[in-house]
Amino acid sequence: MTTQAWESGLPALPRGRKTDVAGPALSGLTGFAAFLIVAMVVVIMGNIAWFGWRTVTWEFLSAAPREGMTAGGIFPAIFGTVALVLLMVVALIPFGVGAAIYLYEYARQDAWFTRAVRFSVNNLAGVPSIVFGLFGLGFFIQFVGRGIDRGLGLDVVWGQPSLLWAALTLALLNLPVVIVTAEEALRTVPREQREAALALGATHWQTIRRVLLPQAMPGILTGAILAVSRGAGEVAPIMFTGAAYFLPYLPTSPLDQFMELGYHVFVLSTQSPDIEGTKPLLYGTVLVLLLLTFLLNLTAILLRSRMRARLAGR
Amino acid sequence: MSNANPAIGPLRHEGHGRSTRRRIQVWRESLISVLLRLCAFTGVAGLLLIMIFVFREALPVLMNPEIQKEASLRHFTSTLMWQPVGAVPKYGLAPLLGGTLKVVLVAMAFAVPLGVAAAVFTSEFASPRLRENLKPAVEILAGIPSVVLGFFALMVMASWIQMVTGATVRLNALNAGIALGLGVLPTIFTVSEDALRAVPKPFREASLGLGASPWQTAWSVTLPAAGAGVSAGILLGLARAVGETMIVLMASGNAAIVSGSVFDSVRTLSASIAAELAEVVFGSAHYSVLFFLGVILFVTTFAINVVAGMFVGRLRRRLAGA
Amino acid sequence: MRHHRFSTGMRVASVALALAVLAGGCAPSRRAQAITIKGSDTMVILGQRWAESYMKGHAGAVIQVTGGGSGTGIAALINGTTDICQASRAMKDEEKAQAAQKHGQPPAETVVARDGVAIYVAESNPVQALTLEQLKGIFSGATTNWKQVGGADAPITAYGRENNSGTYVFFKEHVLANGDFAAAVQTLPGTAAVVNAVAADANGIGYGGAAYAKGVRECGVRADAASPPVLPSKDNVLSGAYPLSRALFFYTAKAPAGTIADFITWVLSPEGQAVVTEVGYYPVQ
Numbered sequence A: 001m002t003t004q005a006w007e008s009g010l011p012a013l014p015r016g017r018k019t020d021v022a023g024p025a026l027s028g029l030t031g032f033a034a035f036l037i038v039a040m041v042v043v044i045m046g047n048i049a050w051f052g053w054r055t056v057t058w059e060f061l062s063a064a065p066r067e068g069m070t071a072g073g074i075f076p077a078i079f080g081t082v083a084l085v086l087l088m089v090v091a092l093i094p095f096g097v098g099a100a101i102y103l104y105e106y107a108r109q110d111a112w113f114t115r116a117v118r119f120s121v122n123n124l125a126g127v128p129s130i131v132f133g134l135f136g137l138g139f140f141i142q143f144v145g146r147g148i149d150r151g152l153g154l155d156v157v158w159g160q161p162s163l164l165w166a167a168l169t170l171a172l173l174n175l176p177v178v179i180v181t182a183e184e185a186l187r188t189v190p191r192e193q194r195e196a197a198l199a200l201g202a203t204h205w206q207t208i209r210r211v212l213l214p215q216a217m218p219g220i221l222t223g224a225i226l227a228v229s230r231g232a233g234e235v236a237p238i239m240f241t242g243a244a245y246f247l248p249y250l251p252t253s254p255l256d257q258f259m260e261l262g263y264h265v266f267v268l269s270t271q272s273p274d275i276e277g278t279k280p281l282l283y284g285t286v287l288v289l290l291l292l293t294f295l296l297n298l299t300a301i302l303l304r305s306r307m308r309a310r311l312a313g314r
Numbered sequence B: 001m002s003n004a005n006p007a008i009g010p011l012r013h014e015g016h017g018r019s020t021r022r023r024i025q026v027w028r029e030s031l032i033s034v035l036l037r038l039c040a041f042t043g044v045a046g047l048l049l050i051m052i053f054v055f056r057e058a059l060p061v062l063m064n065p066e067i068q069k070e071a072s073l074r075h076f077t078s079t080l081m082w083q084p085v086g087a088v089p090k091y092g093l094a095p096l097l098g099g100t101l102k103v104v105l106v107a108m109a110f111a112v113p114l115g116v117a118a119a120v121f122t123s124e125f126a127s128p129r130l131r132e133n134l135k136p137a138v139e140i141l142a143g144i145p146s147v148v149l150g151f152f153a154l155m156v157m158a159s160w161i162q163m164v165t166g167a168t169v170r171l172n173a174l175n176a177g178i179a180l181g182l183g184v185l186p187t188i189f190t191v192s193e194d195a196l197r198a199v200p201k202p203f204r205e206a207s208l209g210l211g212a213s214p215w216q217t218a219w220s221v222t223l224p225a226a227g228a229g230v231s232a233g234i235l236l237g238l239a240r241a242v243g244e245t246m247i248v249l250m251a252s253g254n255a256a257i258v259s260g261s262v263f264d265s266v267r268t269l270s271a272s273i274a275a276e277l278a279e280v281v282f283g284s285a286h287y288s289v290l291f292f293l294g295v296i297l298f299v300t301t302f303a304i305n306v307v308a309g310m311f312v313g314r315l316r317r318r319l320a321g322a
Numbered sequence C: 001m002r003h004h005r006f007s008t009g010m011r012v013a014s015v016a017l018a019l020a021v022l023a024g025g026c027a028p029s030r031r032a033q034a035i036t037i038k039g040s041d042t043m044v045i046l047g048q049r050w051a052e053s054y055m056k057g058h059a060g061a062v063i064q065v066t067g068g069g070s071g072t073g074i075a076a077l078i079n080g081t082t083d084i085c086q087a088s089r090a091m092k093d094e095e096k097a098q099a100a101q102k103h104g105q106p107p108a109e110t111v112v113a114r115d116g117v118a119i120y121v122a123e124s125n126p127v128q129a130l131t132l133e134q135l136k137g138i139f140s141g142a143t144t145n146w147k148q149v150g151g152a153d154a155p156i157t158a159y160g161r162e163n164n165s166g167t168y169v170f171f172k173e174h175v176l177a178n179g180d181f182a183a184a185v186q187t188l189p190g191t192a193a194v195v196n197a198v199a200a201d202a203n204g205i206g207y208g209g210a211a212y213a214k215g216v217r218e219c220g221v222r223a224d225a226a227s228p229p230v231l232p233s234k235d236n237v238l239s240g241a242y243p244l245s246r247a248l249f250f251y252t253a254k255a256p257a258g259t260i261a262d263f264i265t266w267v268l269s270p271e272g273q274a275v276v277t278e279v280g281y282y283p284v285q
Helices: A002-009 A022-052 A058-062 A075-106 A112-124 A129-152 A163-188 A191-199 A204-233 A261-271 A275-312 B018-058 B073-078 B094-125 B128-143 B146-165 B173-198 B201-209 B214-225 B227-243 B246-251 B269-279 B285-321 C008-026 C044-057 C070-079 C093-103 C132-140 C166-174 C191-200 C234-239 C258-268 C270-279
Strands: C035-039 C063-068 C084-087 C108-121 C129-131 C157-161 C186-188 C204-209 C217-222 C245-252
Touching: A022 A275, A022 B094, A022 B128, A022 B146, A022 B173, A022 B214, A058 A075, A075 A112, A075 A163, A075 A204, A075 A261, A075 A275, A075 B018, A112 A163, A112 B018, A112 B285, A129 A163, A129 B018, A129 B227, A129 B269, A129 B285, A163 A204, A163 A275, A163 B018, A191 A204, A204 A261, A204 A275, A204 B018, A204 B146, A261 A275, A261 B146, A261 B246, A261 C063, A261 C191, A275 B128, A275 B146, A275 C191, B018 B285, B094 B128, B094 B173, B094 B214, B094 B227, B094 B269, B128 B173, B146 B173, B146 B246, B173 B227, B173 B246, B201 B214, B214 B227, B227 B285, B246 B269, B269 B285, B269 C070, C035 C070, C035 C258, C044 C063, C044 C084, C044 C258, C044 C270, C063 C070, C070 C084, C070 C093, C070 C166, C070 C245, C084 C258, C108 C166, C108 C191, C108 C234, C108 C258, C108 C270, C129 C132, C132 C157, C132 C217, C157 C166, C157 C191, C166 C204, C186 C191, C191 C204, C234 C245, C245 C258, C258 C270
Parallel strands: C035 C063, C035 C084, C129 C217, C157 C186, C157 C204
Antiparallel strands: C084 C245, C108 C204, C108 C217, C108 C245
8 A cells, every 4th residue: 555655756766677777877967067177167166376475475465556566465455355345244144133132032933023133134135236236226325315414514524335234234234144154053053052041040141141042142253254254255236336456555444435356356356557567467366266265164164064063962 | 920031022911000011012012013124125126226227227229319319239240340539420330249148158168168177086985084174275365355356467477378379369258267266256156065065965875875976976976867957057157258258358358359269359248338437417318328348248148147036936846846 | 030131331332332433423523624526447457547646736625536437427416426427428418408407507528638439359350450340340249250351260259338428429439430339348337447458358349548558558549541540649539540539528517616626727838738648648738
């Protein structure tokens, strides 16, 4: 009876001693696919490393570009990128972690508000990055910035591209990543600890602050690092909200524009006045950007696997 | 007698001025809970604001007669040319829609077979040691910023493709499509692989127990069981491909042509926005049209993501109740 | 029992970070003191060289230069996000009207250099000269094979600029007589990209500022079939003999004043014009 039910669901299995050719073929084909992917990754990284490693010297990392970007270094771009992601993190972490805490500890899972939050977070993650750029321009610069200008009676100070608006746009872009990883991190804390604290008379917030958050720190850090890595690599959202090609000064205020590694790569490869001359600088910049995102991702992955090992080893 | 644990602080029922302290604590707790609720609300607010403001700046195309003299739905469909700068601006959407479609199709044709096949290999056939090496490789690919992929396609891959295919035009849909495929490959791979791993062991064991070989099991039992998850992965990859900007901006040639050949340049919706947004005067017709293109992108990716979400929901229900 | 994951070190670090961010917000914005120049991609190296020379000779001056195309610069001028707009074409009347509406007076125009829009062909291309009519045919898509204009039997690949480029608009007005470019013309974001593309393509043809021609040959241009071919040399451009000569402009929202006026005066001085010749363009006189 049971066998009949199964057999009716499966396709006809080869019976008898036919040489099974399809089996090895399929696993060979899929294995080849996997191999192809790895090969392509190696080729891309190899090509960039090969042409870029000679350029990346200490002078390259610490000097400003000269002579129409054919000589010198990319320090302002590195500085700008760091300033951008720092500002982004400051704006992002409180809201992201706060939202995760709310979803984990305070929200009723079937309430319409909770479902609205989860739905929004999931779909925010799927919005194209250029739409974020449009949003940054249309909302932050045109609406908020110009509004502040009008309110303060200024000409055009807040209503133009700057570090502040670019960082806020990126913060919104990375909000889903932080919320999801922070909630995942909170879930790794054993329920017994939370219940014990509550049973001893601690309030919700005391439990969170003293028991859950400290232990969820690695996971929250993972989310922050992933956000930083994405923030350093995305170009479309910052193209119109603050990035600039050549600035003779370093940004000292959130209202300044900034140079940025990813944007620099884009402009150098497409609009550079001297493509042959800037090639070394270009490859060097790409290599630095890759190394930066790679290192950040690696740290996040290691943190995450340590967190998961802790959860599994319980 | 105080049972207070110094790490946690004064407990609910403790303290000298018991009722005052208690009242302050209750007030503090409600304040914190409100603040946290506000934090969660930023997620909702963010999505709502994006919808409101992007739609708002695009609205003149549909509502403002001044703007509609230059750009309106009629203009979008009445011409096959996209030349927004000139004595008579032309806003034909056909080349942009066609270009986006062409490059997305190439990307998916490249990424779906590779991604799903590699996911099947990793979860069904690979030894644990091999698996440990394959997953990081895909994570590395996932970590490569799209501007770097676009750079690689522009500088290196375009020349290789031109050598192999003998195409006359260096930056074409094939070049951009493959690079785009590389960009969405990790998404397809990761979600498919997760879905395949999530298929309960009893499915596989029963099949093997009945005499099926590992490949028959993978092909006829596991893959269909993970079908919803794999479809979700493909859809998520599709949404990403439609919305991706930097790769196509750098590698596709950006010519607004309507043609069927993958060896021609294409101009996508996202690349048009990125290339032209810097030169628009705020409030002009061109400005509104670019926001309208953003609306098209937003609605398309939103719809695809919602459908993908439904697939994930179906997968969860199926595995839980199957 | 570990209670405090928030070690003293972390607390101090986060407070320091917050203070740094706040302090940064109160620092005077360098940008407020800087002169912003935005616009033409043709002029971006020129603008950068001017900025570098000027800042070297005048301590305290801060000038930032961005490209993006003449259209970008003009839009920025109208939107109020730049001090000086570099343009490789003249502002259109509608644009001047929009600027006047936004700022209360029409923009001030200064010619700062001269240039010829060169036609680039690959060095291996046998074609030596083209008439304006033939160029119009090529870029509007009517002429598709080199043999139709006296070259080898091979398809023509035309490379052009994005529509935010002043060179694009100039070419459209003066060569295509306001007609449309063929859809098949590759749109490249910068002159250097056009030059690179033509250098790599034996059947390519492109247009751009004369100062960029490296690795390609400049094709002679004839006003019509009867005229002799003219190359964009200094004399030909300054005298107007080259049919595609043009002026390069600085635009400001109001009449230049203060530091902006000082800079523009310097640009027009012999020192500034020497930089023009160095970069490969032609001086105003």
